[in-house]
Amino acid sequence: MGEASHWFLLTADEEFGAPMGVVRSVRSFTDDDALRQHLVQLHLDPGGATLAQGQNLSSDRFERAREAAGIGEVFAYRDDLPWYDSQAGHGIHRFLTRGLGADAGAPRRGPERPLHA
Numbered sequence: 001m002g003e004a005s006h007w008f009l010l011t012a013d014e015e016f017g018a019p020m021g022v023v024r025s026v027r028s029f030t031d032d033d034a035l036r037q038h039l040v041q042l043h044l045d046p047g048g049a050t051l052a053q054g055q056n057l058s059s060d061r062f063e064r065a066r067e068a069a070g071i072g073e074v075f076a077y078r079d080d081l082p083w084y085d086s087q088a089g090h091g092i093h094r095f096l097t098r099g100l101g102a103d104a105g106a107p108r109r110g111p112e113r114p115l116h117a
């Protein structure tokens with residue numbers, strides 16, 4: 001997957017090893033109500049999901065969406081990140097490689113935890 005200056009492998013042929021992640025869905029919403037309704041309809045396990053705020057969503061709008069979904073864990077990938085046109089690739093990369101230290105190219109270990117951004 002390539003996005004601006006962020007390139008990383010999400011899925012691959014088995015010969016390339018385990019993928020870092022899988023994109024199951026990409027969606028756009030007409031307004032905040034449609035986003036909140038979608039999050040509620042996902043029936044997410046609040047203890048097993050993480051929500052990330054996109055760069056074009058204000059903090060108050062994000063908080064309303066987070067509350068509607070009942071998700072407590074927030075992945076704040078944009079902290080200390082300079083502004084540029086699209087930060088989504090950076091957020092996905094940081095989520096997939098968090099806690100890996102210098103071995104940031106390896107797949108995460110442990111239970112799968114979906115990121116909803």
